[in-house]
Amino acid sequence: MATEKLTADIYAVGVNDHEIRLFEGQFPVPNGMAYNSYAILDEKVAVLDTVEASFGDEWLANLAAVLGGRPVDYLIVQHMEPDHSANILRFTQAYPQAVVVASQMAFTMMKQFYGADVAPAKLVVKDGSTLALGRHTLRFVTAPMVHWPEVVMTYDAADKLLFSADAFGKFGTTDTQEDWACEARRYYFGIVGKFGAQVQALFKKLDGLELQTICPLHGPVLQSPLADYLRLYGTWSSYGVESEGVVIAYACVYGHTKQAAEELAQKLRAAGCPKVVLTDLVHDELTEAVEDAFRYGKLVLAATTYNTGVFPAMENFIRHLTERGFCKRTVGLVENGSWAPAAAKTMRGLLEGCAELTFTSTTVCIRSALDDNSRAQLDALAKELCE
Numbered sequence: 001m002a003t004e005k006l007t008a009d010i011y012a013v014g015v016n017d018h019e020i021r022l023f024e025g026q027f028p029v030p031n032g033m034a035y036n037s038y039a040i041l042d043e044k045v046a047v048l049d050t051v052e053a054s055f056g057d058e059w060l061a062n063l064a065a066v067l068g069g070r071p072v073d074y075l076i077v078q079h080m081e082p083d084h085s086a087n088i089l090r091f092t093q094a095y096p097q098a099v100v101v102a103s104q105m106a107f108t109m110m111k112q113f114y115g116a117d118v119a120p121a122k123l124v125v126k127d128g129s130t131l132a133l134g135r136h137t138l139r140f141v142t143a144p145m146v147h148w149p150e151v152v153m154t155y156d157a158a159d160k161l162l163f164s165a166d167a168f169g170k171f172g173t174t175d176t177q178e179d180w181a182c183e184a185r186r187y188y189f190g191i192v193g194k195f196g197a198q199v200q201a202l203f204k205k206l207d208g209l210e211l212q213t214i215c216p217l218h219g220p221v222l223q224s225p226l227a228d229y230l231r232l233y234g235t236w237s238s239y240g241v242e243s244e245g246v247v248i249a250y251a252c253v254y255g256h257t258k259q260a261a262e263e264l265a266q267k268l269r270a271a272g273c274p275k276v277v278l279t280d281l282v283h284d285e286l287t288e289a290v291e292d293a294f295r296y297g298k299l300v301l302a303a304t305t306y307n308t309g310v311f312p313a314m315e316n317f318i319r320h321l322t323e324r325g326f327c328k329r330t331v332g333l334v335e336n337g338s339w340a341p342a343a344a345k346t347m348r349g350l351l352e353g354c355a356e357l358t359f360t361s362t363t364v365c366i367r368s369a370l371d372d373n374s375r376a377q378l379d380a381l382a383k384e385l386c387e
């Protein structure tokens with residue numbers, strides 16, 4: 001990634017990873033991933049975060065290019081997950097005079113990951129601690145579980161800028177031209193989604209701070225107007241409904257449950273449903289399905305019975321929802337079973353701990369293949385979902 005001047009003395013010095021296919025071993029990233037890092041060249045020089053292990057050379061070269069031979073006074077470590085912390089040791093070897101600035105818990109993790117000598121000079125910061133660089137006085141804002149417990153974010157009142165760690169990040173490199181919300185939403189619900197309460201708590205801390213720019217550790221720097229980004233994060237972290245519509249997620253073996261899902265989608269579209277999303281949990285991308293389940297207000301789960309329970313792809317999908325705090329939605333169930341249908345009961349049981357779910361009064365039961373009786377149930381379900 002080329003370096004970029006963001007303000008009079010703040011630079012982006014991170015890297016783009018165009019080779020990665022699976023972020024954190026589970027999220028497909030067709031447009032790669034950015035590992036951002038920033039440098040503030042004030043009377044004192046501060047660098048915020050390092051980058052993923054494979055990109056140390058490129059990152060140190062970027063940094064050297066903007067420093068123009070100046071020494072670095074501080075390395076601020078906002079987040080210890082290795083996609084950001086892996087080059088701390090290389091940094092402290094290259095800039096041995098720099099003081100490493102982080103939360104106490106981050107220093108504990110630093111020692112665990114990289115050994116006791118990784119940060120020869122340390123400065124522990126807490127919520128509200130400040131660091132004077134000259135024109136900039138940085139204020140640290142702890143953000144536990146956004147999305148690890150040691151995270152601190154960094155606010156700069158001089159340029160009205162928030163270095164937001166993982167928050168407001170997205171999948172995709174910074175040189176990819178694509179809609180921000182789509183991959184930011186998938187990133188949010190995939191990675192941060194479980195911690196909505198902690199994101200809301202962070203917003204309370206940030207309330208009242210003037211913000212013109214957000215510098216996340218992934219994805220593009222966000223510039224004023226920030227209202228749309230903040231509104232979406234507010235909706236996502238409160239598990240609100242972002243878009244009206246129905247997601248039909250199906251897990252099917254021989255095509256009959258799929259047919260029911262497709263017929264339901266047709267009925268909903270014919271009835272004027274504003275948006276119908278049909279997703280095949282066996283063949284489509286799971287993280288997209290999870291994102292959609294949190295985006296829309298209504299979810300239909302359609303699955304075949306399997307081993308007196310529910311087909312594994314559906315069980316896995318529901319687990320991804322529940323572990324991320326799925327709630328506040330309308331849910332309809334479609335089951336298939338040739339001799340002892342049990343999928344609906346099993347799916348409902350898997351959702352038992354979710355708050356504020358409203359189940360439709362209609363549950364569709366298919367005996368092997370659609371017939372007049374189950375089609376009538378689909379009609380009734382479609383009618384309920386359109387009310």
Ligand code: FEO
Nearest residue numbers: 081083147166217
């Ligand atoms: Fe991008 Fe939580 O690391």
